[in-house]
Amino acid sequence: MNASLTFYTHPMSRGRVARWMLEETGLPYETVLLEYGTTMKAPEYRAINPMGKVPAIKHGDTVVTENAAIAMYLADLVPGKQLSPPVGSAARGPYYRWISFMGPLEQLMVAKAAKAVLPDPRMAGFGTEEDLLGTLEGALKDRELLAGEQFTAADLLVAASLSWYMQFKLLEARPAFTKFAERHRNRPAALRADQIDNALIAGQQEGSDAQKTR
Structure with missing residues (x-):
């Protein structure tokens, strides 16, 4: 896979499901963290998802939103992982x-x-x-x-x-x-994904606590 893969999310969102799927694929990806009400609704992100919601992925020039669509799209990128049944199979x-x-x-x-x-x-x-x-x-x-x-x-x-x-x-x-x-x-992969997102949540909380003490 030559095209870059970018994941737009917030660690306390349905993006955790997409994160799990990304970890199952083993594909390299960049994470872009967005905040509710600010960067999630900014014009830059609305150009990716006009709904201003997460998750979304961008694979090269292809944008996919909605967890079900993201999961199926990613599964098809890695046929060797068998995350989707073969086309034409009874499954x-x-x-x-x-x-x-x-x-x-x-x-x-x-x-x-x-x-x-x-x-x-x-x-x-x-x-x-x-x-x-x-x-x-x-x-x-x-x-x-x-x-x-x-x-x-x-x-x-x-x-x-x-x-x-x-x-x-x-x-x-x-x-x-x-x-x-x-x-x-x-x-x-699920445990890895949870560890990543839980660490991001902890980092956000630490940053918020630091601001309160200033």
Whole structure:
């Protein structure tokens, strides 16, 4: 890979998911840290992502935003890592399915976080809470992998989403959810990514404390 790879993030954001995926690839990348309300909304970054949100990556002249898209894009950059099933394989279907399933899950979790009245199931992208969580639980129960015989970006995104929402008590910590999330969150790349972002958070806090003492 000759084109440079730049990662735009904040260590206390969904960028932690993209960081994990970057660490799984083993590709070299530069990190650009952005701050909420300032550099994240500045014209320079809006030229990368007009939404003014993280994460985003820039690979050469190609910009990719949204964790699902970033994960799939990066997986395809390193076919030797087998982070995506081969094109045309039977595992490709569930790979796309469970990555996309995180969209309806997020809709439900955001509605719960806002303490909103859940919409009519006929209008909601997630249908009913019972059906969505039951479907996900059935897919994860007694399974280590979602798409084929190798760890893929689908496993990463599902494990990361489960961890995120259970952390904030938005998602019931069902045994199938906790077991799947814990298994994959203990991968070396996931631990490396957490170490990087946790160190960045500590550095930000130290800088803030230093400013307060001046």
